[in-house]
Amino acid sequence: MNSSHPAYEEEHEHDARVPRILVVDDMPDNLFLMQGLFEDRFEVVQAQSGREALQIVMGKNPPDMVLLDIMMPDMDGYEVLRRIRQHTPTAHIPVIFLTALAGQQDQALGLKMGAVDYLTKPVDPELVLSRVETRVRESTHARRVEALSEKLARHLPPNDWQRLFQGEGQDAIRFEQKRQTVLYAEIANPGTLTPHERENFSAEVEWLAARHMGTVDRYVDCAAVVFFNDPAACIRMAMDVHRNAGELRLRMGIHTGLCEIGTFRNDFLGSCTLIGGETQLAARVAASAAIGSIAVSPETYVTVRDCIAEEAAGCLLTEEFNDADLAQICLTPAPVRGGEHALSSFAGLGLLG
Known part of the structure; x- marks a missing residue:
């Protein structure tokens, strides 16, 4: 009996989970620009306010990364990031600030609060894309290592586990x-x-x-x-x-x-x-x-x-x-x-x- 299924293998040969990116900005033009920049590589979700962003992040299907504006009318990006970090199920989600605030103090504050990167407007599309792809890879790898570490901690002797992960x-x-x-x-x-x-x-x-x-x-x-x-x-x-x-x-x-x-x-x-x-x-x-x-x-x-x-x-x-x-x-x-x-x-x- 033939054990192969060519149709199945062909259909799923390139099957892979697509990272989900949440873009938060109160300006429709900026959302349109980010949609065009990322849509061929990621699943893009949009939010036009901080409160809408938090509803998505804390929902049943949270994003793998958040690209976050700071200056928004109802809730600024700093407050959005603070709430994401204080909520245990979402605290690990990487956040990149993408903002018109270009001062060194603004950047230092954003990174101190827990953003993984800080990019300024007007955007350099190639730079933004490169930074987001890099941070997505890093976050995905870190999440997988953590899951593997937790699983193997129950099965490997302590010395073997320490040698593998440390x-x-x-x-x-x-x-x-x-x-x-x-x-x-x-x-x-x-x-x-x-x-x-x-x-x-x-x-x-x-x-x-x-x-x-x-x-x-x-x-x-x-x-x-x-x-x-x-x-x-x-x-x-x-x-x-x-x-x-x-x-x-x-x-x-x-x-x-x-x-x-x-x-x-x-x-x-x-x-x-x-x-x-x-x-x-x-x-x-x-x-x-x-x-x-x-x-x-x-x-x-x-x-x-x-x-x-x-x-x-x-x-x-x-x-x-x-x-x-x-x-x-x-x-x-x-x-x-x-x-x-x-x-x-x-x-x-x-x-x-």
């Missing part, structure tokens, strides 16, 4: 945005497993991930997570795991989305992990599955209908969820206990092939 290891940290299909497999009763069964579970995940061209995320608590370029390969691995692990009471979720992948070196070996929310989304999909079943999100199902139709022939149950946001279809494979069709010695249920 020593020479930080130079090797890299990030990539890529559309991936995430498999989240959890054991319903993990506390009942013996150490030997846990080792078998981990070994089987590693073995099947290599067989199906997936990448194991080894830095997840209480679950196995594997991510794939090819959604169909993810479906097939999930089916293989379930067919050989009935006694472990697994439930699994599969979700496709734009993932942020952090790569680094640990013990001089390359390693990687997912940061961001896609793993959590796959976990929520898994939570909607019955024990012994695989729940598939709508984002994944739309790309793998044909694969699921072929694989579902060996399932005990195929069930569609017509109105569900999390899962569109649920598969329940029949367990295989030994014999010539078993793939491995997973949990003592099969034979080494």
Whole structure:
């Protein structure tokens, strides 16, 4: 069976999250100018007052950067920046002042209050664009490093974590945005497993991930997570795991989305992990599955209908969820206990092939 999906790969080859820039100015001509300058590179949002800007910044979809005028009638830029910095969820958002106030004292005050840069009008379009792009890159990288640091702090020994984030290891940290299909497999009763069964579970995940061209995320608590370029390969691995692990009471979720992948070196070996929310989304999909079943999100199902139709022939149950946001279809494979069709010695249920 062909494991590639050319149409899917072509459609999402250049898929990436576009940074969102909020431009705040009470002059429509200035907003028009900034819109034309940034629209080919960023998602541009506009506000014509300080109060409108704060509503956007503190809303459900805050910007990645704010380009802020100072002299505005209802609330000046200094006050807008002060409120952004005092609000914990928005305090990290970089703000650049773009203003007609060109004095050194004005610039010093703006930077002291927490602006990451200070640009003056009349604008130099090339300079403004260069500064904004640089600050967006810096902010994005800093946010990713912080997320990676928080995640790995729970999994690495303190000395390894310190070497990675405070020593020479930080130079090797890299990030990539890529559309991936995430498999989240959890054991319903993990506390009942013996150490030997846990080792078998981990070994089987590693073995099947290599067989199906997936990448194991080894830095997840209480679950196995594997991510794939090819959604169909993810479906097939999930089916293989379930067919050989009935006694472990697994439930699994599969979700496709734009993932942020952090790569680094640990013990001089390359390693990687997912940061961001896609793993959590796959976990929520898994939570909607019955024990012994695989729940598939709508984002994944739309790309793998044909694969699921072929694989579902060996399932005990195929069930569609017509109105569900999390899962569109649920598969329940029949367990295989030994014999010539078993793939491995997973949990003592099969034979080494």
